[in-house]
Amino acid sequence: MALSVEFSLWGSNKSLAGRSWPLFGDHESVEFLLEVSSRLHQYAPGSVITFEGQNNACVICVLGGWISLSKTLENGQTQIIDFVLPGDITFAATADGLTSQCTIIAQTSARLAIFSFADWEKMEKDIEGLTKLVRSLESAAHARLSERYLRMGKGDARMRIAYALLEFFVRLTSQSVTGPVHFHIPLRQQQLGDFTGVSSVHVCRTLKGFCRLGILAVQNHMDITIKNPVALAEIAQVSIQDLRLSITPLNRQ
Amino acid sequence: MALSVEFSLWGSNKSLAGRSWPLFGDHESVEFLLEVSSRLHQYAPGSVITFEGQNNACVICVLGGWISLSKTLENGQTQIIDFVLPGDITFAATADGLTSQCTIIAQTSARLAIFSFADWEKMEKDIEGLTKLVRSLESAAHARLSERYLRMGKGDARMRIAYALLEFFVRLTSQSVTGPVHFHIPLRQQQLGDFTGVSSVHVCRTLKGFCRLGILAVQNHMDITIKNPVALAEIAQVSIQDLRLSITPLNRQ
DNA sequence: CGACCTTTTGAAACGATTCAATACTGGTGG
DNA sequence: CCACCAGTATTGAATCGTTTCAAAAGGTCG
Numbered sequence: 047m048a049l050s051v052e053f054s055l056w057g058s059n060k061s062l063a064g065r066s067w068p069l070f071g072d073h074e075s076v077e078f079l080l081e082v083s084s085r086l087h088q089y090a091p092g093s094v095i096t097f098e099g100q101n102n103a104c105v106i107c108v109l110g111g112w113i114s115l116s117k118t119l120e121n122g123q124t125q126i127i128d129f130v131l132p133g134d135i136t137f138a139a140t141a142d143g144l145t146s147q148c149t150i151i152a153q154t155s156a157r158l159a160i161f162s163f164a165d166w167e168k169m170e171k172d173i174e175g176l177t178k179l180v181r182s183l184e185s186a187a188h189a190r191l192s193e194r195y196l197r198m199g200k201g202d203a204r205m206r207i208a209y210a211l212l213e214f215f216v217r218l219t220s221q222s223v224t225g226p227v228h229f230h231i232p233l234r235q236q237q238l239g240d241f242t243g244v245s246s247v248h249v250c251r252t253l254k255g256f257c258r259l260g261i262l263a264v265q266n267h268m269d270i271t272i273k274n275p276v277a278l279a280e281i282a283q284v285s286i287q288d289l290r291l292s293i294t295p296l297n298r299q
Numbered sequence: 300m301a302l303s304v305e306f307s308l309w310g311s312n313k314s315l316a317g318r319s320w321p322l323f324g325d326h327e328s329v330e331f332l333l334e335v336s337s338r339l340h341q342y343a344p345g346s347v348i349t350f351e352g353q354n355n356a357c358v359i360c361v362l363g364g365w366i367s368l369s370k371t372l373e374n375g376q377t378q379i380i381d382f383v384l385p386g387d388i389t390f391a392a393t394a395d396g397l398t399s400q401c402t403i404i405a406q407t408s409a410r411l412a413i414f415s416f417a418d419w420e421k422m423e424k425d426i427e428g429l430t431k432l433v434r435s436l437e438s439a440a441h442a443r444l445s446e447r448y449l450r451m452g453k454g455d456a457r458m459r460i461a462y463a464l465l466e467f468f469v470r471l472t473s474q475s476v477t478g479p480v481h482f483h484i485p486l487r488q489q490q491l492g493d494f495t496g497v498s499s500v501h502v503c504r505t506l507k508g509f510c511r512l513g514i515l516a517v518q519n520h521m522d523i524t525i526k527n528p529v530a531l532a533e534i535a536q537v538s539i540q541d542l543r544l545s546i547t548p549l550n551r552q
Numbered sequence: 553c554g555a556c557c558t559t560t561t562g563a564a565a566c567g568a569t570t571c572a573a574t575a576c577t578g579g580t581g582g
Numbered sequence: 583c584c585a586c587c588a589g590t591a592t593t594g595a596a597t598c599g600t601t602t603c604a605a606a607a608g609g610t611c612g
Contacts, residue, residue, distance in 0.1 A: 117445065119536050123453040127445045137438070139545075147545055148445070177430070185390070188441050192370065192380050192401070195444060198451040199496030200376040203568070234590065243452030245569055250592060266577080267590085283372050292392075292400055455599070487558065498601055503560060519609085520558080 078173050082107055082159040089152035095138075096150075103139045103163040108132050111156025112232050115148040116240070126241040128187055129153070131217055135183050137163075154232045182295040190293045193284070198243050201283070206242040207252050208282035211262075211270060216290045223275040223286055231268040238268075256281075331426050335360055335412040342405035348391075349403075356392045356416040361385050364409025365485050368401040369493070379494040381440055382406070384470055388436050390416075407485045435548040443546045446537070451496050454536070459495040460505050461535035464515075464523060469543045476528040476539055484521040491521075509534075 086109070089095060095113070097104045106113070113130040115138075127148055130136045138150055161169070170177050190213060197206045211231075218229050231238070235253070236246040244252070256262035261278050263271040272278055279286050339362070342348060348366070350357045359366070366383040368391075380401055383389045391403055414422070423430045443466060450459045464484075471482050484491070488506070489499040497505070509515035514531050516524040525531055532539050 117449040119449070119453055121536075125449040125452040127448055147442075147541075181434075184437065184441070188437070188444070189400075191441070191444055191448060195380055195448055195451065196370040196372070196378040198448065199378040199493075200372055236590085240452075246590090247570080247592085248568055250590095251568095254592080283374075288400075489558080499558090500560085500602080501600060503558095504600095507560080 078169070078176065081161070081165075081169055082109070085159040085161060087158050087160055089156045089158065091152060091154050091156075093152050094149065095152060095158070097138070097160065103137060105135060105137055105161040105163065105166040106130070106150070107135045107159040107161070109157040109159060111158075112153040113156055113158070114151045114153050114237070116151065117148055124149075124240050125243070126237060128191060129241075134187075135180055136187070137184075153237070179295070186293050186295040193289070193293070194242075197282075203242070203244045203248050203252050204255070204281055205283060206244060207238070207249065208256070208278050209284055210238065210242050211272065212275075212278060212282050212284060212286060212289065213293065214270075215272065215275075216286065216293060225275075226271055226273045227275060228269070228271045231270060233268055331422070331429065334414070334418075334422055335362070338412040338414060340411050340413055342409045342411065344405060344407050344409075346405050347402065348405060348411070350391070350413070356390060358388060358390055358414040358416065358419040359383070359403070360388045360412040360414070362410040362412065364411075365406040366409055366411070367404045367406050367490070369404065370401055377402075377493050378496070379490060381444060382494075387440075388433055389440070390437075406490070432548070439546050439548045446542070446546070447495075450535075456495070456497045456501055456505050457508070457534055458536060459497060460491070460502065461509070461531050462537055463491065463495050464525065465528075465531060465535050465537060465539060465542065466546065467523075468525065468528075469539065469546060478528075479524055479526045480528060481522070481524045484523060486521055 089111070095106070108130050110132050113136075114126050115128045115130065115136070116124050116126045118124045139147060170180070193209065193213070194206070197209050201209070214231055215227060215229055219227070221227060233241075234246075235249040238244075239246040239249040242249070253262065253264055256278070257264060259277070261272070261274045261281075263273055265271075275286065342364070348359070361383050363385050366389075367379050368381045368383065368389070369377050369379045371377045392400060423433070446462065446466070447459070450462050454462070467484055468480060468482055472480070474480060486494075487499070488502040491497075492499040492502040495502070506515065506517055509531070510517060512530070514525070514527045514534075516526055518524075528539065
């Protein structure tokens with residue numbers, strides 16, 4: 047039963063929330079789907095994801111929902127480093143220092159497959175193309191972070207938020223932009239602020255500003271309509287096409 | 300001749316500027332050293348590193364010198380994303396979107412080995428442990444960027460600059476901190492600012508502030524003495540030991 | 553020595569934060 | 583069904599950290 051669910055999600059050109067998710071490009075890996083289906087976990091919104099049973103590091107494959115990776119300073123301030131979306135795979139360390147130490151939180155109800163690092167390594171040996179896939183996902187994550195780092199260092203709040211919205215759009219859909227686009231972000235303004243390095247109050251002001259200019263429309267808790275993608279891209283100083291190329295992993299190109 | 304130079308640099312437990320650089324942990328790879336020695340390039344300080352001859356992407360192994368990866372906005376503002384130091388390996392794209400699009404500049408006189416992506420892939424297949432090494436280097440780079448992203452979003456100039464100094468210290472030496480430490484950073488205040496997201500003027504003020512507190516001493520163009528590492532770590536809100544673990548790749552642990 | 557670049561310092565301006573008060577929104581129970 | 587509640591969004595005003603501009607001081611190299 048679980049297996050059939052996974053097949054429908056991960057199979058080549060099958061659809062998840064209106065998008066196709068070919069995992070290995072044109073073909074699919076039955077072995078991988080079997081492994082995934084035997085390690086499914088469900089998390090409620092807001093729950094912190096930990097791995098007490100596992101020793102050392104873990105690998106998380108996101109099948110559904112939004113996961114956030116965040117870091118917290120001593121004074122309690124939290125910065126969201128990245129979101130892990132359906133189809134993404136992320137490495138999470140507990141205390142070995144191999145990967146960045148992040149708090150992992152399910153932003154929405156989430157369905158994950160969790161592997162111990164040892165199991166994952168074995169699987170990478172066995173399954174053709176998995177190593178390449180993981181590397182392309184990591185590379186995409188690194189590219190995203192770099193773009194945000196650039197705008198955090200040299201851009202103002204408008205640029206950062208405009209960029210974040212466009213990043214979400216690019217990650218959530220594969221449409222090209224030929225007019226207004228619409229999508230949903232399962233985040234409060236507080237969290238969008240923790241992601242972009244802006245206070246929640248100023249997130250509000252900035253979004254309102256975009257709305258007033260007719261660039262954006264925001265309904266009930268982050269139902270976003272980008273009414274003028276060209277203008278938003280100009281504020282974000284990004285080419286949507288280039289962005290899609292640099293932050294989209296191989297298997298979705 | 301070139302080969303012998305490389306051997307002395309990359310060999311197990313050989314010394315480079317007072318540090319040991321075992322590439323593959325306890326053993327070394329003669330094949331890799333041969334490949335590297337046949338692709339050596341020398342760059343002058345300030346020169347931009349490009350790959351006209353190569354199609355698509357490249358892999359750069361840094362043997363000596365500091366390399367910066369930076370991004371620039373339309374208004375000309377430059378953000379330095381990371382520095383690539385001796386012993387590091389970085390992937391650089393030209394226009395394929397596989398890796399982040401960065402301008403690559405030699406901050407000092409630099410000695411590099413440059414591989415085409417195809418050559419590199421072939422080599423990874425042939426040489427045991429190389430894939431693992433590269434992944435650990437990439438993971439360390441990602442962890443560094445995450446830590447800086449946290450402080451860029453939630454920290455002030457003091458925290459960012461304190462962190463950057465400690466990051467340099469950790470990457471440049473393997474000493475544990477049992478008192479004042481001393482090292483050199485081949486950067487102007489302008490570049491330290493472009494790295495930390497602070498104006499060069501404010502970098503100056505912040506460094507002066509640290510000096511006035513007796514935490515730091517700075518001589519002729521960034522000869523840094525951290526007189527009070529504990530205090531600096533407190534300002535940076537980082538544990539130096541933890542930092543070393545999370546941003547140090549496998550082959551140097 | 554003068555030319556050039558980097559660092560330093562001061563003062564004004566600006567963007568974003570913080571604090572605080574008010575207005576929404578969705579969910580719960582009377 | 584409406585009243586109430588908690589969480590979230592919105593708005594205004596004061597404050598703060600940082601930038602910007604500009605000018606002076608310091609260092610280096612021909």
